[in-house]
Amino acid sequence: MEAKFVNPFLSSLLNVLSTMAQLELKPQAPRLKKDEVARGDVSGVIGMIGPMTKGSFSISFDKSLALEVMHRMLGERPKDINDDVTDMIGEITNMVTGGAKRILADQGYEFNMATPIVVSGPSHTIQHKTDGAKILMPFTSEYGIATIEICFAK
């Protein structure tokens, strides 16, 4: 997998969070993941299938960052990760993937999206099981870390 598949997810995430939550995340260097594992307290995951490939995307948030995004997007400030927060993470997962899908379609790479799944649980880990390349990319903010991971099968 090449950078051209990663940048659309990166720019889509920055765009979604700055537009919807007025929040600027700072992207860190992407890693071709070997041992490193995405970790978070609430994650959205989604499957992608195209004519040439299939894959998966995930975005994992620290609880503190997820609750701050919730406050900025919807005005609510829940103490914990409740159903409103997981709904929002599902929506963000859809929006980020949908934005990347549009950019990639313009470049001739088509895929369709499955429906998102949201995982909640303190410090869980996410592993994309494929023989293809996986790229993990952390984002920092003053409220905590978000990590995206993108993989496409060979």
Add this chain to the structure above:
Amino acid sequence: MEAKFVNPFLSSLLNVLSTMAQLELKPQAPRLKKDEVARGDVSGVIGMIGPMTKGSFSISFDKSLALEVMHRMLGERPKDINDDVTDMIGEITNMVTGGAKRILADQGYEFNMATPIVVSGPSHTIQHKTDGAKILMPFTSEYGIATIEICFAK
């Protein structure tokens, strides 16, 4: 969503675990899930996309049951959920969904599978975010509980 979409996943799971691990799970009544949430220590999730619909499937295991399946399938008995266990859960997710896909294709319902994602973390919860019906189905065994959830968007 109707029973005809659920039974293929049910029979495929029972078949995979009895064939690969000589383990008989006892299916409990399926629930049209409202408040109930699938919970486990290790889960496999996968996206599905067909010409008429899209959806997602998940299977969540108690740690004790996952380790017992590992022992029976591969002869190893790790103390904890390591990468071998998550690989196995990814494979089971693929096999169960692949089995259901073949049964449903014979009935005229085609879909393609994305790549599986495995989540680890004590007592995490899984929520499928779709406006379509979701069906949750627990399975009991002397080693712990497994729960599958199937959803297809409207």
